[in-house]
Amino acid sequence: MELQEIRERIYGFLAQLKPADGLTYDTELFKSKYITSLFALQIVMFLEKEFGIKLGRKDITEQNFHTINAMAELVQLRLGAGGGKNG
Amino acid sequence: MxxxxxxxxxxxxxxxxxxxxxxxxxxxxxxxxxxxxxxxxxxxxxxxxxxxxxxxxxxxxxxxxxxxxxxxxxxxxxxxxxxxxxxxxxxxxxxxxxxxxxxxxxxxxxxxxxxxxxxxxxxxxxxxxxxxxxxxxxxTVRFITQDSANRRKMYQADISRQAAEQSFAGTAEEFLATLDMRMDISRVTEQDLRRVEELTIRTHQLNSTGYTYSYEELLAMSQSPDYIFCICGLHDRYGDSGKVGLLLLERQEEALRLKLLIVSCRVMTRGIGSALLAYATQLAHECGKKLQAEFFETEYNRIMYITYKLAGFDEVEENGQNILLEYDQEEPIPFPAYLTVDIAEG
Known part of the structure; x- marks a missing residue:
């Protein structure tokens, strides 16, 4: 799956959680307090369901979740490695 | 056995x-x-x-x-x-x-x-x-608590809340703000112990360690100066959710050690785990100690691990399913804006 498509889907989900004014793919989600840990949980669940991937303990780091771009790269990596289904 | x-x-x-x-x-x-x-x-x-x-x-x-x-x-x-x-x-x-x-x-x-x-x-x-x-x-249940007697009504309120959320046009955060959620945190007293025991037995998904303690051990910890043992209740405009969370901290020389963080699954999506974790960081900050959290990985409690990790905790030790996490940020975590927190000193 193209990175762009993954990013757009994540963006769409985040915009449902919270008004997305000024949100970009590079916004620092934790530093800007856009994401609280309540929503972090929902984001992990969303990524697994939406992209059919399974995230391991080692995947759950602030580094992998601090921007939409970082999440999209993680998803792409797991889609490639884990043979997750598209769509 | x-x-x-x-x-x-x-x-x-x-x-x-x-x-x-x-x-x-x-x-x-x-x-x-x-x-x-x-x-x-x-x-x-x-x-x-x-x-x-x-x-x-x-x-x-x-x-x-x-x-x-x-x-x-x-x-x-x-x-x-x-x-x-x-x-x-x-x-x-x-x-x-x-x-x-x-x-x-x-x-x-x-x-x-x-x-x-x-x-x-x-x-x-x-x-x-x-x-x-x-x-x-x-x-068969060991005790019947006030919460067990009210459980049906609490679930009924949950169903109404869910229906309202589904028909709500705004974002999830805006919805939470409409609930007028109030969380009260107090020290565990003897009257709470049956509910405490019930929460430790009933809760698997939002349970950081799965440790179970006997009634006598719980009583001893609630009275010991070596522990900070808190229980929290939640109330919103749909009704009272009862006692929904537990936080057990052990005072160690250099750190507060989080032994147990439990949140009732009924309130899973309402940020109570995050709020209790925020409170733990605030307590550690006040007494000038670092905050460490024990985590025991089970088949069910991955959600709790995610809550810790994305709240700014890092793994410092790992021994099979036993993991030690540490909060090493300068500032404690504030309470979320959609929640009013009342803390009873004790």
Missing amino acids: ADKPAQVKCVVWDLDGTIWEGTLSEGGAGCLRQGVLETIHELDRRGIIQSIASKNDAPNAMKKLEEFGIADYFLCPQISWGPKSAAIQTILTTLNLKSEAVAFVDDNAFERDEVGFAHPKVRTYDAEEAAGLTERPEF
Whole structure:
């Protein structure tokens, strides 16, 4: 799956959680307090369901979740490695 | 020693030939089956919630339940001509239950098998066994607390809240702000201990370590200066959710050590775990110690791990399923804006 498509889907989900004014793919989600840990949980669940991937303990780091771009790269990596289904 | 059977939290009833005699659509349902009414009342008193999976015409069946005066006992009843495995799935999702917490009672062996095939962990019982359910160990609770007696009403409030959320046009955060949520945090007292014990036994998904303590140990910790032992309640405009969270911290030389963080699954999406974690960081900050958290990985509690990690905790030790996390940020975590927190000093 193209990175762009993954990013757009994540963006769409985040915009449902919270008004997305000024949100970009590079916004620092934790530093800007856009994401609280309540929503972090929902984001992990969303990524697994939406992209059919399974995230391991080692995947759950602030580094992998601090921007939409970082999440999209993680998803792409797991889609490639884990043979997750598209769509 | 054999494992005790997991406790049943929800009983799903069939109607025709199970709750009442005969088949409603064939002019039956003249009376309830022997012992059923007593069982329904007793399960409710114990805080075991109940629902329905029946192949029937929904308006007629609900009317019948009202005539018998028992309609209010059942949460999200599933009455349709669809498969009962799907009805059970809807109940699991709506009430946020795991299948091993559910019992299904039906006089028809085919229906029991159909449910059992789709949900192998759901325990199924013949209608003949209905009157004796409350005698079985899996339906026995050690204590009946104020929260167990109110559990049905709390679930009912949850269902109303969910319906409001689904029809809400704004974002999830805006919805939370409309709830006017108030969390009260207080030190565990002896009066709380039964509910504390109940939470440690009933909660698997939002449980950081799964440690269980005896009543005596809990009492000792609640009175010891070496521990900070808190319980939290939650209230919002849909009603009182009761006591929904626990936080147990041990005072060590250089750190506060979080031994237990438990949040009732009923309030999973309302940020109580994050708020209790925020409170723990604030306590550590006040006494100038670092905050460490023990985590014991189980089949179910990954959500708790995610809560820690994305709140700014890092793993500092790992020994199989035993993990030690540490919060190493300068500033404590503030409480979320959508939540009003009252802290009772003690």
